[in-house]
Amino acid sequence: MRVALGVEYDGSGFRGWQAQRPEVRTLQGCLEHALAKVADHPVKLVCAGRTDAGVHGLGQVVHFDTTAVRTTRAWILGGNAHLPSDLSLRWAREVSNDFHARFSALGRRYRYLIFNQPYRSALWQKRATWCYQSLDTERMHNAGQRLVGEHDFSSFRAADCQARHPVREIRELTVSQQGDGVVLEVEANAFLHHMVRNIAGVLMAIGTGDRPVEWAGEVLARRDRTQAGVTAPAEGLYLLAVRYPAHFGLPPPPATIPGFVQSFEECDPCAKACNPA
Structure with a gap:
């Protein structure tokens, strides 16, 4: 089956997306290592767009093929359990084989x-x-x-x-x-x-x-x-959002940047209900 994932990261501590030598900390390397633990087999990821060292991601989308049968909850919780604190999975969806994280993006x-x-x-x-x-x-x-x-x-x-x-x-x-x-x-x-x-x-x-x-x-x-x-x-x-055709059934891109990057304006907790999700 093919699985699509939504990924969020603080890029400050990574040497960009693309996997390099084992000793070089990259987003692809960390994600593939974590997902391989859940799948119990090597995983090769394709992303919507490679980001450079220091660039952050809130709406990055990736996909991979697997023979493992897992629930979407298991992919998220299992993957996050093996990821560092500055990199996390936000959602998971089983998708059709014609979905491609890069080439299907609108x-x-x-x-x-x-x-x-x-x-x-x-x-x-x-x-x-x-x-x-x-x-x-x-x-x-x-x-x-x-x-x-x-x-x-x-x-x-x-x-x-x-x-x-x-x-x-x-x-x-x-x-x-x-x-x-x-x-x-x-x-x-x-x-x-x-x-x-x-x-x-x-x-x-x-x-x-x-x-x-x-x-x-x-x-x-x-x-x-x-x-x-x-x-x-x-x-x-x-990287704020990647948009895809509706028939793939992926979650909508985030309407705002959550947490510390939502805006530079002060948030008055008495006047606003802050919802980082």
Whole structure:
């Protein structure tokens, strides 16, 4: 049978998704080791999208094939029992053999968090990017609209990107101020390697006033990565959700980021009912 799983992780302590040498701590390596304990046979995982070292995941989706017969509860509880505290399974579903975590996905949504204060934060140091210069979110949002639609995103892909072509469709891109931070949220059919972090780097340069709003469109049109500026740090990036056709019966993506990354705004427990689930 084929099993799909929802995965959540704090990427700070991992060297990214892809399994490497046994001594290198990766998400794939830890998950395959834990699930093999439950299945009682080796497990090979396929994920919706590989994430780099330091990148976090709230809506990562994986699948694997198994001959073991287990309940969904057993996969979750058994898997989590063998996983470290910064990596957990959120749900499990038995799916048809035509389901593929990567190729069946209709879209992916990322969120990039920027702590925007003059002084660094000890609590947010591995969970958001720090920018001490004031950011103009209206300029950033307006610039981002030049990237919405289907385009050649060669200017926003990493030099070692292995995608067959650079054309992607950004369906939505928003930038907003939330308390002490700035939130960039972007959804596309798929993403190139470092694409969101490179977009964030361009928009941050525009937000500080170092570049004009029109620069985002100019960078896109040049199709040249060397013209796009710096790649924003990994710690601010979250894989928020992956969307699939309804007939697969997977749980809906999280409506909000739970817990500490829900927003930068203070939560008044007397005024709001906080539900991290």
